[in-house]
């Protein structure tokens with residue numbers, strides 16, 4: 001292994017249990033620097049749980065999760081989480097804050113100068129395709145679902161974290177808006193080169209955005225490969241997933 | 247029955263009315279202040295330690311079910327905290343005001359949308375930041391509603407404080423009852439009701455402002 005290259009996210013034989021329930025079982029995975037790893041899987045297969053292990057909202061029951069070559073258990077959880085932008089499945093914007101404050105929250109927590117934060121927020125809103133003057137002062141409830149998801153992405157990017165966790169960032173959107181946002185993410189990723197772990201159950205989204213795809217089934221990684229390999233894979237479970245997109 | 251003209255009656259009692267109103271306000275505010283200082287942090291603490299939940303809410307619930315008259319009575323024989331006078335009255339009123347304040351603080355914080363809490367933690371907020379920046383502001387309307395209910399109730403219950411020698415507007419009411427003087431009863435009851443209405447209005451207004 002190249003000793004100079006830092007592996008941003010790596011899971012080694014991770015098991016995760018809640019009580020008796022086995023949520024993740026012997027998961028070994030890694031996301032390469034600057035690449036997008038898509039986690040594909042049906043509802044309940046453990047995708048969100050996997051993301052929560054990466055930023056230590058949960059700890060593994062066995063095995064190890066490594067972020068930037070350090071075990072998550074050895075990280076100060078606060079520092080770890082501020083290095084990782086996370087758009088949770090429900091977006092979870094702060095309803096009592098303006099879009100401006102929502103997007104600027106992490107840089108402000110980090111104590112960055114107010115002027116710089118303001119500039120950064122405007123920049124990010126433009127980056128995700130929102131008009132800063134139109135939306136900055138609004139509350140989340142005054143936005144459409146798609147706009148909220150864009151704000152969620154902007155918020156995750158605000159402190160310029162090297163790692164992004166995106167949990168169905170375009171879920172619950174109409175197909176056209178969804179395609180638009182996927183294209184924007186693709187464009188963004190071309191410019192920003194983050195390490196992204198993207199959760200989706202939309203095969204086309206995975207094929208479009210990912211450098212690597214991992215297929216989860218009942219808490220296990222049952223297939224891994226590139227999008228091209230995914231399209232050619234003969235395995236039954238992959239075929240079934242592919243057909244779901246057709 | 248009341249040969250004395252109303253104006254004369256009011257003028258005669260004006261100084262005492264002022265003093266009793268002052269006592270009444272002081273008892274109420276002190277009790278609400280103490281109940282808030284205990285109830286809000288305790289309500290928040292309970293959201294952090296579910297094991298506390300049964301105890302804290304249970305205790306406050308039980309106190310609330312004791313008839314207020316009896317609560318004052320119970321305190322009289324208790325040494326140190328009890329006895330006759332304002333101290334017992336404030337303690338009884340505080341205990342009484344505790345439940346709505348505690349419960350609303352608890353419900354308010356617990357009622358914060360879990361996804362909002364999740365995203366705050368995911369962003370690397372400390373527990374204190376989560377509480378200060380997210381949970382308390384979102385719980386504020388409910389916390390204020392608890393304060394309002396407690397205050398309005400407390401203004402009324404404070405009239406009973408006169409019974410254990412703590413003064414307040416209840417003094418008129420009890421004297422009026424003993425002397426069968428309806429005017430005296432009203433002299434206590436009407437200002438007390440007005441105070442309750444004013445508290446209801448003022449805190450209700452603050453609540454709406456915060457909820458926006």
Ligand SMILES: Nc1ncnc2c1ncn2[C@@H]1O[C@H](COP(=O)(O)OP(=O)(O)OP(=O)(O)O)[C@@H](O)[C@H]1O
Pocket residue numbers: 018021023041042043044045046047048049050089201
């Ligand atoms: N707190 C919990 N307690 C018990 N079981 C849980 C808990 N959280 C998740 N699970 C279970 O773990 C499994 C995986 O859940 P997870 O949220 O990771 O799935 P997912 O792949 O993200 O699904 P979806 O696509 O529906 O979001 C599910 O069976 C779920 O019921």
Ligand SMILES: [Mg+2]
Pocket residue numbers: 047048049089167
């Ligand atoms: Mg999920």
